[in-house]
Amino acid sequence: MIKQHYQSIIVQTICSLLIPFIQLFALYVIIHGHYGPGGGFQGGVLLAVSIILQRLYLGTGIAHQKFPPKLALALGAIGMLIFCLAGIVPMAFGGAFLDYGNLPLFWIHGAELRAAGILIVEIGIGLAVFGALVLIFDSLAGERW
């Protein structure tokens, strides 16, 4: 358990300034996966890194109030559920498993609908990876919950 949190004002200021930018960049990496390098896995890791940095500099007591491990578990499970639903829902609308062309988003069609399906799946991957990495950090740090 990391009991010692950093008293140094330099570390606290730099970390609290850095975390929103890391999270913003993580969202950019997830959303921009269609056009550049990146995607759900990388963006999820960046999101998890921002939370882990918060745990490191705040100490687990305050950081667990800000972001409890149970929330990480819930978010990871929600991401996994989004991915599985993106696979199963098209089956109910006459497509194959993971056939995004049959997602019930009726205002977009064809290739655009497949791009939207890819975006949905990337968000699911990002949430699942984020939850898994935060959970791994918490359990390896010997937390109780």
Add this chain to the structure above:
Amino acid sequence: MRWFNALIMLLFVALMLYATVDLPDHADPQSPANTHVSPTYIENSVKDTHTPNIVTAVLADYRGYDTLGETMVIFTAGLACVLILMKRKER
């Protein structure tokens, strides 16, 4: 014994080097990896999925089932860490 192990390693290295002779050249357009399914992805991915990044199109659309398995593996690893290592709070 050490010399015997080293001899086995050398034989293995020789076997691997011998096998690399038969590999296709780097970026050979006629190699099986470049003639089977890659041209279809390169030609059709923008038309099919409206995604300029072919890697994303292959990862999330053409090979979505594989990615589902990968994500499930990572999430299961996180769950296993929690179940094995995390302790409950005493109340």
